[in-house]
Amino acid sequence: MSNQQHREGRQGTDRRGFLAGSAAMAAGAILSQQGSAARGEVRPGQERQLPAAGEFPVKSISSANGREATRIAYDLVMQGKDTLDACVAGVTVVENDPNDTSVGYGGLPNEEGVVELDSAVMHGPSHSCGGVASIRDIKNPAQVARLVMKTTDHVLLVGEGAKRFAIANGFKEENLLTERARKAWLRWKHSLSDNDDWVGELGEEDPALLEAFGGRPTGTIHCASLNANGDISCCTTTSGLAWKIPGRVGDSPIIGAGLYCDNDIGSCGSTGRGEANLKNLCSFAAVELMRNGMSPEQAGLEVLKRVADHTPDRLRDDDGRPNFGLNFYLLSKDGRHAGVTMWGPGRFAVTDADGTRHEESAALYERPRRGGR
Numbered sequence: 001m002s003n004q005q006h007r008e009g010r011q012g013t014d015r016r017g018f019l020a021g022s023a024a025m026a027a028g029a030i031l032s033q034q035g036s037a038a039r040g041e042v043r044p045g046q047e048r049q050l051p052a053a054g055e056f057p058v059k060s061i062s063s064a065n066g067r068e069a070t071r072i073a074y075d076l077v078m079q080g081k082d083t084l085d086a087c088v089a090g091v092t093v094v095e096n097d098p099n100d101t102s103v104g105y106g107g108l109p110n111e112e113g114v115v116e117l118d119s120a121v122m123h124g125p126s127h128s129c130g131g132v133a134s135i136r137d138i139k140n141p142a143q144v145a146r147l148v149m150k151t152t153d154h155v156l157l158v159g160e161g162a163k164r165f166a167i168a169n170g171f172k173e174e175n176l177l178t179e180r181a182r183k184a185w186l187r188w189k190h191s192l193s194d195n196d197d198w199v200g201e202l203g204e205e206d207p208a209l210l211e212a213f214g215g216r217p218t219g220t221i222h223c224a225s226l227n228a229n230g231d232i233s234c235c236t237t238t239s240g241l242a243w244k245i246p247g248r249v250g251d252s253p254i255i256g257a258g259l260y261c262d263n264d265i266g267s268c269g270s271t272g273r274g275e276a277n278l279k280n281l282c283s284f285a286a287v288e289l290m291r292n293g294m295s296p297e298q299a300g301l302e303v304l305k306r307v308a309d310h311t312p313d314r315l316r317d318d319d320g321r322p323n324f325g326l327n328f329y330l331l332s333k334d335g336r337h338a339g340v341t342m343w344g345p346g347r348f349a350v351t352d353a354d355g356t357r358h359e360e361s362a363a364l365y366e367r368p369r370r371g372g373r
């Protein structure tokens, strides 16, 4: 089926999903016309009003699991540290946390029970970037990604080469599979088929584990920081999709998808279904939309709408909407920020002069709440 036929078919048969998307677009268009001046938005060709150097509103934002990461990054930026070093310091805490099963040590493994990590960094002032993909046995891939950026002429190292590069730079080789993640993986193996050789009882099951890892868990941390001079950097790090095929690389280490930053405009980064993001290069697209005058929230919702429009039928719900989660975290050079999510409710973390907190993400679609839509 061609894209055109696909869209026509969907409009005919999935009217609710289409209307929801149209409403979001129409709302975005009206907002952009009516509220743009009030929110300091810029029309193409219009001169942007930016604070003077030294007066930009210092800020760090991240995915919801990075509340502490934003606080660390913000404090470091306030102490005069480089914005990228601040982001990497923030996400390192999450990479080291065995209880975050979506990032670094304790991350859920691939289908063979091996943890494989993806990460990338982007430094606004120098417009440079680096990444590692499918790296094993190295706890802090964001730090390795920063070294790729700083000490090589390359942008992305993968697999065994990335690991050797890390070891050559003094990183320790260690087993990243925690007992908790191993048990979750084993349980998944047993659940695959009644017709294979994985039979018998697994013994006592942790109820929290069963609840947490019932489906296909995902997760990641993205963190971005803005300093008082208007410099922006960002970083994304993840163990990727649980139970993935070994060697699978998601969006997180891909510049333009899992993260992107233009020091003149702002940054965007993602968590959620990487394959959907990779097919739309959403972080790059969102920064370009901000360049053309959209607010962070409008740009984020617009890229989610594009993803929804391009979603294949096998990944749509009965109403024609994407059946997966995808989130973006956007920061514009003038200090505005937003989180957006395919399916609300969702939230993200912020630290700025008003303190450290979670804020609600703007949603393209709302999950039905109890008692009705």
Ligand code: ASP
Binding pocket: 217, 218, 219, 220, 238, 239, 240, 241, 249, 250, 251, 252, 270, 271, 272, 273, 274, 275
């Ligand atoms: N975006 C990550 C990936 O696809 C996973 C996630 O954020 O849930 O690898």
